[in-house]
Amino acid sequence: MANNSQSNKYLIFLELLFYAALPYVIWKFGREPFGDYAAMLLSTVPGIIYTVYRFAKDRQFNVTGLFILGSMLIGTAVDLLSGSAEQMIWNNVYLGLFYTLLYVILFIVKQPFSLYIAVDFAYLQGHARKESKALFFQKGIFRWFQLIQVVFIIRGLVMAGITVFLLRKYGIDSYGDMLIYKRVASWVFSGILMGMFFYINVVVQNYMNRLHENNLQKRQEPEIVAE
Secondary structure (H helix, E strand, C coil), X not given: CHHHHHXXXXXXXXXXXXXXXXXXXXXXXXXXHXXXXXXXXXXXXXXXXXXHHHHHHXXXXXXXXXXXXXXXXXXXXXXXXXXXXXXXXXXXXXXXXXXXXXXXXXXXXXXXXXXXXXHHHHHHCCCCHHHHHHHHCCHHHHHHHHHHHHHHHHHHHHHHHHHHHHHHHHHHHHHHXXXXXXXXXXXXHHHXXXXXXXXXXXXXXXXXXXXXXXXXXXXXXXXXXXX
């Protein structure tokens, strides 16, 4: 337990360093020599490097990993094609809302992205994807993945809302604050999502226990009749 706690603190430190601290420093001290747009582009480099490193280290060649890598590549392309610092921020807002729309569509068609994240995680624990997917689509379990999908949607709207509010009120100068506020908001939502994913383990275990008890009762019923 202590090792896991220490590992989590280390990961949080790395996220803070590569997604907030280094980008903030690059933005703060790079604006004058390089200009707003170039400094903003450079500030995304630490996050890209860390994402690629985590992707390669964890070998996440699955739905979750490919989505993360694909999102990073699309985000980088959007940043490079934006042409100005302010347009880059707005384009990222539009891109974030596009992903949020995808989450809404997946929620409506009852194919929550959160469920496929859980399938990937179960596979890393040694469980077959097909069996995990069938289990997670069971009525008592599936609704929790839909609930997590709702949190994904809310997170996307909140992130866009923070960006738009700061940009409209303080302009391009608020970019450094965006990095900090959005990272803190990301941690809050990550904590909520992690707690929900952990709770689903309890729901799944209870479901399996009930299934096991029902199977035992069915095996015992013929024996009672025979007596």
